[in-house]
Amino acid sequence: MAKLDLDALKAPSLDDFQALGQAALESLPDEFRQLTGEIEIRVDDFPDDEALDALGIESEFDLLGLFQGVGLAHASAVEYTGMMPNRVWLYRRPILDYWAEHDETLGAIVSHVLIHEIGHHFGLSDADMEAIEAAAD
Structure with a gap:
């Protein structure tokens, strides 16, 4: 058995999380991904105070992710200049x-x-999201 080099072990970086998030997004069923249109994956160590305050969350460790944006079902036929893209934030330290x-x-x-994060934004049930998770596996 090979000896484990404990000095070489490191927590996954923000870039590692970005890659994990992108891989997870790409593994989702197409019909689910289409709910959001184009979506960005963003990663940070913790949510900002504004997000925590808006959700009434006291500890920065209690929020693992956050959806920001407007899904295709809620978007108007006209796009507005300066509209931010849909994005999901993944918070590395809480995860x-x-x-x-x-x-x-x-x-x-x-x-x-x-x-x-995507499912709750669109009002999907837990059963719907479990089916999507199973399809992603």
């Missing part, structure tokens, strides 16, 4: 904290957060 406490792969957690 890593969750990962350390649960028996799931990091990729599965990132995929779950992504699906739920």
Whole structure:
């Protein structure tokens, strides 16, 4: 058995999370991805105070992700100049904290957060989102 080099172990970086989020997005069923149109994956260590305040969340560790934008079902036929693209924020430190406490792969957690952020925004039920997660696997 190879010896584990503990000095070489590092937490996944923001870039690693960006890649995980993009891979999770690409693994989603097409009909689900089409709900949001073009969507960006953004990563930060923690949510900003504005997001926490808007959601009434006290601890920055309690928010794993956030959807920002307007889905195709809610968008008007006319696009407005300066309209921000749809995006999902993934918050690295809260996700890593969750990962350390649960028996799931990091990729599965990132995929779950992504699906739920998009799904809740569009009013999908938990059963709908579970079916989407199963299809993504």
